[in-house]
Amino acid sequence: MADTEKTKKKVYDFIVVGAGVQGSFTAYQLAKKKKKTLLIEQFTLPHTRGSSHGQTRMIRKAYEQDLYTHMMDEGYGLWATLEREAGVTLYRRTGLLVMGPEKSQSYIGFKNSLEKNQIPMVVLTPDNFHQHIPNVVLADGDGAFVDTTAGILYADRALKVVQGQFEKLGGVLKDQEKVTDIKPGPMVTVTTSAGVYQAKGVVITAGPWANKVLLHTGIQLPLQVVKINVCYWKEKVEDTYHVKKRFPCFLLCEGEEAKDHIYGLPSNEYPGLMKICYHSGSQTDPDQRDKQTDKSDIDILRRYITKHLPGLIPEPAVVESCMYTVTPDHHFVLDCHPAYDNIVIGAGFSGHGFKFGPIIGKLLCELSLGEVPSYDLSPFRIARFQTIIKSPL
Incomplete structure (x- = not known):
């Protein structure tokens, strides 16, 4: 009976791989759109193995590139929305x-x-x-x-809150499940250490493990x-x-x-x-x-x-x-897989991505749903890289 349960494929609208700040906000945005969403994390939550842990992160509009300043205009509002929804303080203004x-x-x-x-x-x-x-x-x-306008984000608290809001919206969060295989297709099959799942679309937000997960889809990025x-x-x-x-x-x-x-x-x-x-x-x-x-x-x-x-x-x-x-240019990767448009990739946040979590979640949600993104994503496209290693599946 247990073996049958393990091999039986559970079907979702979307699967998000990696429950750091970007994956958690993506899953939350998809659940807000009434999509049946599974968020998978390889470690026990909360953990300190990746890039999203810690009590504090900086939030700022000061950037050399206008695009990031414009994105943070909306980002501040989205952080405030999450604070109101959860009734929890996530931001402290310090300058x-x-x-x-x-x-x-x-x-x-x-x-x-x-x-x-x-x-x-x-x-x-x-x-x-x-x-x-x-x-x-x-x-x-x-x-x-x-x-x-700048200040501090309470990072660990923010991660816990967005994951909690995702679950309140009906989302399913599974930790201690390492992805062992991804089979692309009209329905993508994701196999983990604990089960097999299918979805119309998959979002890969695996942080430092991005290339290890992407290997299952036949590409490697210059990360x-x-x-x-x-x-x-x-x-x-x-x-x-x-x-x-x-x-x-x-x-x-x-x-x-x-x-x-x-x-x-x-x-x-x-x-x-x-x-x-x-x-x-x-x-x-x-x-x-x-x-x-x-x-x-x-x-x-x-x-x-x-x-x-x-x-x-x-x-x-x-x-x-x-x-x-x-990434080589320190800009994010926000794009669809070069060969499969129902696999979306968020990666390479280059040490300055946490503050953008709510806006990146929105953008990856838009890409997953085939909507026109809210911002010009050309600086974040995979095509900008000269080196994309394609390997046979």
Whole structure:
């Protein structure tokens, strides 16, 4: 009897593979459209193995590319809608301090984008910087401004809430089920470690495991998985950099200390500890990530904190880990499979995708339903890559 139950195919309108932030919001949007939807996760929920865990993430409109700024205009509204539906606070406004060499391409790009899109901002000068932002030393030649709309998302809470809303809408969430096969066709068959399912459409949002899942569909994308050290630094005097003291998130977009961004979030999840990370990491296999022990990013952070954040002890008190799945151009993949238009792919969020969860869920839902997407998705199409490896099924 048990074997018969296991091999009997259960039929859905849509199956979403991967219950991180993007998959969970996609499933939620499909359920809102009255579609019978199954959301599958390989690990026990909640877990810390992928890219969506952790107590906080940054939310901002400050971007060099207008497209992301425009998407976040709607994204803020969708986060607020989820807050109202669930009756739970998911966002705290703190502002985002953006710093960088005043004449650098990156800093000018951030500043111009906010000005052009009329995003509320405050430009700081070397004369008034310390008055507004105490306990931070602005580097010589650096400019600074604050995106006043920015803040913190409560990530773990948000993931739990959107999954709960999905289930309230009739969605089915199954964890501890690893996908072992996908057979494309008019009805896609998805086999997991615990069962066999069929659906008219499948959405693959498997994060660092995207290429491992896509292998079952005959393609591989140019995705690189990197492990990030998520570092927390102890305040010398408690509450110096605390969210309650109106200390903002910050982003160093360029500088002599680092080739990539350094970003920080005020003390919140761990009392007396500020989250500061380097926006880059070392390549890893998602199933072997604990073997990746590179700490070169921590050395970069130590040097920066010593020079510019005098209220912190320049040695991490807590080091956790996260994974980014990075595309060559650091833009997302939001597209239909090149060979099967009923398989939709959301991947390569390159370390800046969490805040877009609600809008990405909406877009992947639109692609799944064959609707015209709400935004121009040409920057996110698979066709932009020169390298797509097609393998026989």
